[in-house]
Amino acid sequence: MTPRLSKTAAAALVLAMGAGGASAQNVTISVWAGGSGPNDNYRVDAIEMAADILEREAAIRGETLEITVDKKLDSTWDDFKQAVTLAAEAGNAPHILVTGHEDIAPWAQSGLIVPVEDYLNLDAWPINDIYDNLMEIASYGGIQYGLPQDAESRPFFFWKEHMRAIGYTDADLDALPGRVEAGEYTLDNVLEDARKMVDQGVVEAGYGFYPRPSNGPDYWQFYTSFGGVMEEDGKLVFDRAAMQRFYQFFVDAVEAGVTRKNHIGTPWDQWYAEVASGKAGLWHGGTWHYARYTNQEGLEDFFGSIAFSLIPAGEGGKPNTLTHPLVYVLTAQDNEDEVAIAAELVKIASEPRINTLHAIKSAHLGIAHQQSNIDLYANDRWAREATERLLPFANAMPNNTDFGTYWNAMWSGLEAAWTGQKTPEQAVADVEAELKNSLGEAIVIR
Amino acid sequence: MTASRDIARDGPAPVTARAVSARGLASWLNSSKGLGLVLLAPAMVLVVLFFLVPVVVTGLIAFTNMSTATGITGGAYQVSPSALRVLTDQHGMGALAERLGQPTYTVDEQGLATLEEMGIEPGIVAGLRERHLGETYSSRREFERAIRALPERPATRTVKRISAAFSRSLANERFASAGALIAAAEAVEPDLDAAEKQALVEATYTGWTWTSENFRRLATSRDTERVFFNTLFFVATTLVLFNTGYAMVLAIATHYIPERAAGIFRIIWFLPRISPVVIYVLLWKWLAWDTGFLSALLSNFGVRPRNWMLDSATNAWVFVILINGFVGASMGMVIFASAIKAIPQSLFHAAAVDGAYRWQQIRHIILPHLKWPILFVTCYQTLSLLTSIDQTLLSTDGGPGGATEIWSLWIYHTALNNYAGNLQYGYGAAMALVLVVIGITLSLLYLRLFNYNALIIKPRIEH
Numbered sequence: 001m002t003p004r005l006s007k008t009a010a011a012a013l014v015l016a017m018g019a020g021g022a023s024a025q026n027v028t029i030s031v032w033a034g035g036s037g038p039n040d041n042y043r044v045d046a047i048e049m050a051a052d053i054l055e056r057e058a059a060i061r062g063e064t065l066e067i068t069v070d071k072k073l074d075s076t077w078d079d080f081k082q083a084v085t086l087a088a089e090a091g092n093a094p095h096i097l098v099t100g101h102e103d104i105a106p107w108a109q110s111g112l113i114v115p116v117e118d119y120l121n122l123d124a125w126p127i128n129d130i131y132d133n134l135m136e137i138a139s140y141g142g143i144q145y146g147l148p149q150d151a152e153s154r155p156f157f158f159w160k161e162h163m164r165a166i167g168y169t170d171a172d173l174d175a176l177p178g179r180v181e182a183g184e185y186t187l188d189n190v191l192e193d194a195r196k197m198v199d200q201g202v203v204e205a206g207y208g209f210y211p212r213p214s215n216g217p218d219y220w221q222f223y224t225s226f227g228g229v230m231e232e233d234g235k236l237v238f239d240r241a242a243m244q245r246f247y248q249f250f251v252d253a254v255e256a257g258v259t260r261k262n263h264i265g266t267p268w269d270q271w272y273a274e275v276a277s278g279k280a281g282l283w284h285g286g287t288w289h290y291a292r293y294t295n296q297e298g299l300e301d302f303f304g305s306i307a308f309s310l311i312p313a314g315e316g317g318k319p320n321t322l323t324h325p326l327v328y329v330l331t332a333q334d335n336e337d338e339v340a341i342a343a344e345l346v347k348i349a350s351e352p353r354i355n356t357l358h359a360i361k362s363a364h365l366g367i368a369h370q371q372s373n374i375d376l377y378a379n380d381r382w383a384r385e386a387t388e389r390l391l392p393f394a395n396a397m398p399n400n401t402d403f404g405t406y407w408n409a410m411w412s413g414l415e416a417a418w419t420g421q422k423t424p425e426q427a428v429a430d431v432e433a434e435l436k437n438s439l440g441e442a443i444v445i446r
Numbered sequence: 447m448t449a450s451r452d453i454a455r456d457g458p459a460p461v462t463a464r465a466v467s468a469r470g471l472a473s474w475l476n477s478s479k480g481l482g483l484v485l486l487a488p489a490m491v492l493v494v495l496f497f498l499v500p501v502v503v504t505g506l507i508a509f510t511n512m513s514t515a516t517g518i519t520g521g522a523y524q525v526s527p528s529a530l531r532v533l534t535d536q537h538g539m540g541a542l543a544e545r546l547g548q549p550t551y552t553v554d555e556q557g558l559a560t561l562e563e564m565g566i567e568p569g570i571v572a573g574l575r576e577r578h579l580g581e582t583y584s585s586r587r588e589f590e591r592a593i594r595a596l597p598e599r600p601a602t603r604t605v606k607r608i609s610a611a612f613s614r615s616l617a618n619e620r621f622a623s624a625g626a627l628i629a630a631a632e633a634v635e636p637d638l639d640a641a642e643k644q645a646l647v648e649a650t651y652t653g654w655t656w657t658s659e660n661f662r663r664l665a666t667s668r669d670t671e672r673v674f675f676n677t678l679f680f681v682a683t684t685l686v687l688f689n690t691g692y693a694m695v696l697a698i699a700t701h702y703i704p705e706r707a708a709g710i711f712r713i714i715w716f717l718p719r720i721s722p723v724v725i726y727v728l729l730w731k732w733l734a735w736d737t738g739f740l741s742a743l744l745s746n747f748g749v750r751p752r753n754w755m756l757d758s759a760t761n762a763w764v765f766v767i768l769i770n771g772f773v774g775a776s777m778g779m780v781i782f783a784s785a786i787k788a789i790p791q792s793l794f795h796a797a798a799v800d801g802a803y804r805w806q807q808i809r810h811i812i813l814p815h816l817k818w819p820i821l822f823v824t825c826y827q828t829l830s831l832l833t834s835i836d837q838t839l840l841s842t843d844g845g846p847g848g849a850t851e852i853w854s855l856w857i858y859h860t861a862l863n864n865y866a867g868n869l870q871y872g873y874g875a876a877m878a879l880v881l882v883v884i885g886i887t888l889s890l891l892y893l894r895l896f897n898y899n900a901l902i903i904k905p906r907i908e909h
Binding site: 081106107117123143234408419437441 | 518737849
């Protein structure tokens with residue numbers, strides 16, 4: 001009998017005994033979500049709603065099941081991941097985690113998380129309605145480790161008024177997303193337009209192109225725009241030329257005076273306030289920015305003020321966007337019974353109606369086909385347009401244990417080139433040396 | 447021979463063995479050496495707990511490839527696709543990988559017997575035998591669909607148990623021990639040779655292993671040199687300019703101003719140390735942000751607002767050193783000021799009578815008397831700056847572009863901070879170990895340089 005089988009058998013025995021004896025069961029299921037702001041409460045609240053449904057299902061079967069959901073939202077990623085890994089090593093991991101899909105690989109290897117497919121029928125509703133590509137992103141090595149919690153993508157934004165000021169007509173602006181998608185409007189045009197804005201005094205110097213102020217998955221989009229590939233056949237890929245063109249783009253932006261040399265490290269609050277008030281001309285962000293701009297930042301006419309598209313293509317690449325779905329994953333616990341309940345909870349929380357609450361409130365995209373048949377989702381212009389315009393072109397980062405090392409090296413190289421500490425050539429050479437040194441054969445360098 | 451020992455020896459002769467040992471203990475405690483050890487014991491315990499044990503553990507972890515992915519407490523043996531790739535690429539055992547790793551579910555009598563043993567309902571077993579005996583599936587999902595299509599549809603948990611009973615490969619199986627892995631592998635592939643077993647165990651192990659790879663990586667990484675010189679620059683500059691230099695200026699200045707004013711002055715310089723570090727650094731950030739005080743002030747003179755702290759590497763260093771230095775200066779100030787106070791006033795009076803200027807007093811009276819406090823402050827602050835992380839992390843976080851990345855921060859970024867969740871404990875520990883070695887070497891060097899033995903006055907009463 002394999003270990004998994006014996007574990008499952010033991011768990012079933014426990015369940016059977018529970019059913020035979022007193023059928024009252026009190027459990028506390030804890031759920032932690034990382035990188036979650038005030039609009040993201042349904043990441044954990046959905047589990048609570050699911051608990052209510054599961055309790056009712058149990059009651060109908062004649063069992064008493066009382067579930068207390070212990071919820072925790074963490075606004076950062078670094079602290080969250082640190083807390084999770086240390087808690088798991090100490091044997092106190094919460095039952096359910098809401099985290100980035102890229103954590104699946106290292107956490108699966110370490111045994112921190114267990115596959116959801118060991119507990120769930122993947123052919124059952126609502127799992128069978130979830131987009132296949134999202135299910136794929138939540139798996140590792142062919143095993144379904146997690147269920148997608150949300151989807152998003154990362155658009156490129158244009159402040160319409162400033163675009164008009166440098167000569168775009170409304171018709172041009174309406175056609176812009178299509179031209180980006182067709183590869184006619186490229187990152188070269190981005191620099192050109194940003195420069196016009198700065199030269200004509202439409203925006204202040206450094207505000208022509210106003211990128212994300214901190215490290216994030218967004219920067220892989222520019223690598224992709226310049227023809228870079230992150231992973232091929234399960235092996236990481238470092239494309240020297242694409243990486244250099246990508247670094248060069250940001251260096252050019254700084255030299256042209258459209259992006260600030262010291263931009264990285266700008267406080268997020270300041271950044272959001274600036275892009276939502278028209279201080280910047282072109283920038284990039286995420287679909288969830290819609291919620292922030294229109295709620296906290298008080299932008300009233302989003303569609304009248306801002307145009308959005310895919311990230312334009314650069315030399316040697318294609319227009320793209322990146323989706324970084326968060327996933328529900330289950331941690332390994334001594335009590336298999338609790339894991340089984342947690343699995344049921346994430347399944348029910350993936351119900352299109354429940355997930356739509358999160359999608360619309362936080363301006364993320366849906367995870368399942370049927371969400372477009374739910375009025376709350378379908379009537380939301382942002383959800384509808386962003387889904388249509390962006391999601392079909394979305395890539396995802398690979399689930400690979402070594403990807404974090406690659407990512408750190410990519411970011412430190414970009415930062416060094418951007419701030420003028422190194423030339424793009426030097427930065428790429430250093431990243432290459434670093435990757436050869438740290439990953440060796442685990443990465444293909446070309 | 448100490449006086450206390452003499453007293454102990456001259457006491458009345460012991461009566462019983464127990465009294466002897468009690469008396470022996472008392473006399474040992476009465477001796478200054480014995481009492482010294484007892485009084486030092488709590489300190490020794492603390493040193494062992496909070497210095498030696500962490501250093502030893504760091505030293506051990508430094509020689510492993512420990513990370514989030516490998517876990518800390520040990521690993522398991524998982525026949526994952528990446529393990530199979532290693533088996534194929536590095537060991538040239540592609541065929542074996544294929545046979546072990548290809549998911550295979552075969553409905554056979556052996557599996558059906560297992561189901562009966564497990565107490566699965568006879569109807570389900572019969573249904574499987576009737577409809578699917580002899581069939582083979584290469585996907586768990588497909589097979590489970592077939593199970594669910596039986597007339598007596600089993601519950602999900604039961605479906606999982608049934609499919610596990612028919613699994614005839616090791617695809618994605620996780621084993622707690624190498625023995626279990628080999629046993630399971632032999633069930634699938636009976637003629638494994640020793641080399642194959644060895645390769646299988648190595649390729650599938652998910653835990654950490656001993657290695658000196660971290661040190662090779664550290665020695666050959668281009669970042670090492672940069673971070674090393676950053677750290678050297680940071681420690682030396684902050685130490686010389688602020689922690690000892692400026693502290694000395696403050697101490698001497700307050701020595702020559704009236705007592706009351708000096709007290710107030712010292713309290714003001716103590717503020718950076720007693721305010722919470724997050725708030726202290728936040729105040730600096732407000733000063734430096736492009737919407738902050740400096741920018742607002744300078745915009746009146748036509749200077750474009752900018753983030754002064756992260757504007758260039760030089761700016762960042764100025765801020766990092768000021769932020770750390772203002773905290774560090776207060777400690778030196780207090781120690782130097784009290785040491786100056788301890789200098790007999792008569793020396794100053796005599797010097798004044800001889801017509802010595804202030805500078806001559808400082809040069810010939812104060813500084814020579816401050817040799818020991820300077821050693822202490824230099825030594826203590828070097829170590830504390832080497833390991834200092836909070837102010838730099840909160841202010842520049844090593845930026846811009848890694849310009850202010852210092853060793854301790856680098857350790858933090860490697861071992862405890864990774865966007866993609868794979869924290870590199872082993873590599874971080876190797877970095878930390880280097881820091882420990884540097885710290886100990888520097889301490890020894892300082893003791894030598896300042897002639898520690900000459901600074902210690904032997905207690906006269908013992909001689």
